[in-house]
Amino acid sequence: MLDIIDIKILDFRDLIESNSNTNLDANFSLHLAYSMKKILVTGGSGYIGSHTVVELLDAGHDVVILDNLSNSGVGVVQRIETISERSVKFIQGDIQDEALLDELFKEHSFDSVIHFAGLKSVAESVAEPERYYQNNVVGSETLFNCMQQNSCNELVFSSSATVYGEPESVPISEGAKLSATNPYGDSKLAVENVLKELNSSNPEWKISILRYFNPVAAHASGMIGEDPNGIPNNLLPYIAQVAVGKLDRLAVFGDDYPTPDGTGIRDYVHVVDLARAHIAALSCIEEGQSPKVYNIGTGQGYSVLEVVQAFEKAAQCKIPYVLEPRRPGDIASCYADASLAMKELGWSAAYGLAQMMEDHWRWQQLNPNGYQ
Ligand code: NAD
Ligand code: WQD
Numbered sequence: 001m002l003d004i005i006d007i008k009i010l011d012f013r014d015l016i017e018s019n020s021n022t023n024l025d026a027n028f029s030l031h032l033a034y035s036m037k038k039i040l041v042t043g044g045s046g047y048i049g050s051h052t053v054v055e056l057l058d059a060g061h062d063v064v065i066l067d068n069l070s071n072s073g074v075g076v077v078q079r080i081e082t083i084s085e086r087s088v089k090f091i092q093g094d095i096q097d098e099a100l101l102d103e104l105f106k107e108h109s110f111d112s113v114i115h116f117a118g119l120k121s122v123a124e125s126v127a128e129p130e131r132y133y134q135n136n137v138v139g140s141e142t143l144f145n146c147m148q149q150n151s152c153n154e155l156v157f158s159s160s161a162t163v164y165g166e167p168e169s170v171p172i173s174e175g176a177k178l179s180a181t182n183p184y185g186d187s188k189l190a191v192e193n194v195l196k197e198l199n200s201s202n203p204e205w206k207i208s209i210l211r212y213f214n215p216v217a218a219h220a221s222g223m224i225g226e227d228p229n230g231i232p233n234n235l236l237p238y239i240a241q242v243a244v245g246k247l248d249r250l251a252v253f254g255d256d257y258p259t260p261d262g263t264g265i266r267d268y269v270h271v272v273d274l275a276r277a278h279i280a281a282l283s284c285i286e287e288g289q290s291p292k293v294y295n296i297g298t299g300q301g302y303s304v305l306e307v308v309q310a311f312e313k314a315a316q317c318k319i320p321y322v323l324e325p326r327r328p329g330d331i332a333s334c335y336a337d338a339s340l341a342m343k344e345l346g347w348s349a350a351y352g353l354a355q356m357m358e359d360h361w362r363w364q365q366l367n368p369n370g371y372q
Contacts, residue, residue: 035283038062038108040152042095042143043116044088045072047226048158048215050080051275052114054224057084059279064108066101067117068094071229075371079223095139098146105150112154112285113147114278115140118187122162122329123233125184136187141194148198154206156281157195159188161213161267161297161334170265170301171337174211174293181329195291203289208281213267213297213336215274217356218363225363226271227370235307236268240364243315250319252304254326259333263304267297267335270351270359280347297336298349307353314357 039056043049044065050072056063057080065077069092077090093100095117104110118136119125125132140157147153164172165179180186192209199205216236218225231247232238241247255262277296285292302310308319342348351359 036060036062037111037282038064039282040064040066040104040108040110040113041116042066042113043072043118043158044114045069045074045076045090046116047072048212048271048274049114049116050076050224051219051271052116052278053080053088054084054219055272055275055279056114057086057088064089064091064104064110066091066093066095066104068092071119072227073371076224079371083219083221083223095143096135098142101143101146102150105146105152110150110152112156112282113143113152114156114158114282115143116158117143118158120184121233122182122184125187126182129183129186132183132187133190136184137190137194140191144194144198148202153202153204154282154285155195156208156210156278156285157191157291159192159209159211159293160185161211161295161336163189163192163211164334166331167334170333171299171335172295173337174295174340192291192293199291200289204287205291206285206287207291208285209291209293210277210281210296211293212274213269213295213334215271216268217270217272217351217359219272220359220362222359222362222366225360225367225370227367235266235304236311236360239308239311239319240360242319243311243317243361244364244368246368248320250308250321251324252308252321253324253330255323256326257332259303261303261305264330265301265303265333265335267299267301268307268353268356269297269349270356272359273298273349273351276350277341277345277347280341280345284345292344294341294345294347295336295338296341296347297338298352299336299338300353301333301335302353307357310353311357311361314354315361 044053045067162185163178165181180189228237259265
C-alpha cells in the first residue's frame with residue numbers, strides 16, 4: 001500500500017512541475033492510489049464472492065481469498081484469473097480457524113474484509129440449525145475478533161432480504177421491520193446485531209451491511225456462475241437445468257398468491273451488479289456509530305411465470321412446468337426500495353431481466369455440469 005502511494009505522490013509532483021494543466025490527471029492517479037486496497041474476501045470462491053473478486057481485481061485491488069470449499073471448488077480461482085488477467089491468492093481454510101486468520105492478518109495487513117463465507121440453504125438450516133449458528137454466527141464473530149486484534153476495521157458483510165421475513169408492504173426499505181422465519185435468517189440477523197454492537201462500542205469500525213435480494217445470472221464470459229450442489233432449490237438454477245435437459249420440468253410453487261398472475265414475486269438482481277455494489281460500498285465506507293445498511297436489488301419485482309417467459313425468450317426453448325402447492329415458508333411478494341444505495345453509494349442495477357436470463361443461460365450452456 002505505502003509503496004504505491006509513495007510512487008504516485010512522486011508522479012503527482014513530477015506532473016505538477018512539468019505541466020500545470022495535468023493537475024486533474026494527477027489528482028486522479030493520487031485518488032486511485034489511495035483507493036487501492038488489500039482485501040480479504042471470505043467465501044471468495046463461491047457464487048457471489050467469485051464475481052466480486054473479478055470486479056475487485058478489475059478495479060485494481062489486491063485480493064486474498066479464504067474459503068473452506070464447503071460449497072465451491074478451487075477450479076473457480078483459475079477462471080477468475082483468466083477473466084481478470086491477474087493473479088489472486090487462494091487460501092483453503094475456515095473462518096472459524098482463529099490461528100489461521102491471525103496468521104493471514106499478520107502476513108497481509110489487510111485494509112478491508114468482504115465477508116461472504118457462510119452457509120445459505122434455508123431448508124438445510126431448518127434441518128441443521130446448530131451447524132448454521134456455528135458456521136455463520138460463531139464463524140463471523142471469530143473473524144471480527146481477529147480483525148479487531150489486527151487493527152483491520154473495514155468490513156462489508158453479506159446479509160439478505162430474508163431478514164425482512166414476511167414484509168408488511170413492498171417495496172421494502174431498510175427501515176422495515178426485521179424478523180427471521182428460519183435458522184438461516186436468524187443467523188443473518190444475529191450477525192447484523194453483532195456488527196451493531198461492535199460498531200457502537202468502537203465507532204472506528206467502518207461497516208457496510210448489504211442486504212441482497214435474489215442474485216441470479218453469471219459473468220458475461222460464461223466462465224463463472226452459480227454451481228449448486230444436487231437439485232437446485234432456487235428458481236433460476238432450476239429453470240436453467242430444465243432448459244439444458246438435466247431436469248424434466250419446473251414445479252411452480254403456488255399460483256394462488258395475491259399477485260397479478262398468482263405466482264410469487266421477487267427482485268432478481270444480476271450477480272455482476274451485485275458484485276459492483278461491493279466496490280461502491282467499499283469506496284464510500286466511513287466511520288460511524290452504527291453500520292450502514294443497504295438494500296441491493298433492482299427495485300423491480302417479477303413473478304415466477306414472468307421469469308419463465310423471459311428465460312424461454314433468452315434460451316429460445318420451452319420450459320415445461322407444473323403448478324404445485326405453495327412452498328412452506330414462501331412469501332407472496334418481495335422487492336427492494338433500493339433508493340438509499342443510489343443516494344449514498346451511487347449504485348443502482350444496470351442489468352434488466354432479459355440480460356440476466358441471457359447471461360444465466362450462457363453460463364449453463366457452456367457449463368452444463370457446473371465447474372466439473
Ligand atoms: P456460496 O455458497 O456460493 O458461497 C459461500 C462460500 O463460502 C462458499 O464458497 C463456501 O465454501 C464458503 N464457506 C462457507 N462457510 C465457510 C467457512 N466457515 N469458512 C470459509 N469458507 C466458508 O454462496 P453465495 O450465493 O455466493 O452467497 C455468499 C453470501 O451471500 C452468503 O453469506 C449468503 O448467505 C449471502 N447471500 C446469498 C444469497 C443468494 O441467494 N445467493 C442471497 C442473500 C445473501
Ligand atoms: C423464488 C420464487 C418460489 C423454485 C431464497 C432464500 C433467500 C435468499 C434467496 C439467501 C419463489 C419460486 C422457486 C422452484 C418455484 N437466499 N420457485 N419453483 O425463496 O425468494 O429466496 O434465495 O439469502 O433467503 O429464501 O428464492 O429462487 O428459491 O424462489 O416456483 O423450483 O420462485 O416459490 O416465489 P427465494 P427462490
